[in-house]
Amino acid sequence: MISKTKINKPSWLNLINIDSVYSFDKQRQVFSFISEYFRHRSHLAIADITLEQKQHAHTDQLTGAPNRRFISSHFLKLTASRPAHYLPLSILLIDLDNFKQLNDSYGHDFGDTVLIEFTKLLESQFPATALKARYGGEEFVVILPLQTTLEASILANRFRECVQNHVMLTDKHQRVSLTYSMGIAQANSVDDYNNALKQADQYLYSAKAQGRNKVVSVHDQHASE
Ligand SMILES: Nc1nc2c(ncn2[C@@H]2O[C@H](COP(=O)(O)OP(=O)(O)OP(=O)(O)O)[C@@H](O)[C@H]2O)c(=O)[nH]1
Structure with missing residues (x-):
């Protein structure tokens, strides 16, 4: 049945x-x-x-990294809800050097590949607890929780050397390496974030003015130049 x-x-x-x-x-x-x-x-x-x-x-479509919107709509809210786990924040503002020239010399597609490769380097070289975001164009930001700018500068300079020694190959087998300039500032509260970011931007400008491939923070004697 x-x-x-x-x-x-x-x-x-x-x-x-x-x-x-x-x-x-x-x-x-x-x-x-x-x-x-x-x-x-x-x-x-x-x-x-x-x-x-x-x-x-909240994701940068080229690199897969979090974008600027992610920082304000998620990361800062998370920091505000658990300040003891995050503050102080060290904000590392990064701008790749002479990127227009790199695009002009090797093509925009290769420029895209470099941005993807650079994102991978950020991911592998900074601690997992750090937020690594593409801020726009050839600009990136790394936010290190529970780190002062002094500790952050050491990591940043180590990473600067890593990037300048990293060789990438074009499809015509040309060897290309890259440098960046960076400004670092510290936020001791979430309300402090925007001011710290402006400060980091000024230090970044100073790093460019000093010839690029440089990390500048309050600890650098040329920071105010
Ligand atoms: N390939 C590629 N290029 C991009 C992208 N976003 C921005 N750029 C290029 O990045 C270049 C940035 O140029 P500039 O602002 O003049 O800066 P720079 O040449 O890096 O010079 P400095 O910042 O002064 O060292 C521009 O040519 C943009 O077209 C992207 O997603 N892909």
Whole structure:
């Protein structure tokens, strides 16, 4: 004898415990379940889309790094909610040197490859707890939680050497290396963040003015130049 559970029906119907789908009452139950099921499914689909849109809005599409929006809408909120786990923040503002020239010499596609490669270097060389974001164009920011600018400068100079020694190959097998300039400032509170960022930008400008391939913070005697 063929049991009732073997009647052809969509597999998701097995999710409900029904002995029979024949009585009127049971049919009503089934239909109400079906409509509930699809309502639930469409809610999940909407939730998925929203999550995907959020991810998209907070991710730099070329490099996959978090973008500037991620910092304000997530990272700073997280810092505000758990200050003891994050503050002080060291803010490292990075601008790749002579990037226009690199694009002009080797092509925009190679420039894109360099930005991707640089993001990978940031990821591998800075601690996992650091936020590494593409700020826009050839500008990046690294935020180091629980670090003073003095500690951050040591890491930053080590990374500067790592980057200048890192050789990349073009599709014509030309060897290309890269340098960057950096300004570092410290935020002791979340409210301090924007001022610290401006300060880091001034130090970055100073690093460029001093000939590039340089890290400048309050500890550098030429910082005010
Ligand atoms: N390949 C590529 N280039 C980009 C991207 N975003 C910005 N750039 C280029 O980066 C270059 C930045 O040039 P500038 O602002 O003149 O700065 P720079 O040549 O790096 O000179 P300094 O900053 O003074 O050392 C421009 O030519 C932009 O077109 C990108 O996503 N991909």
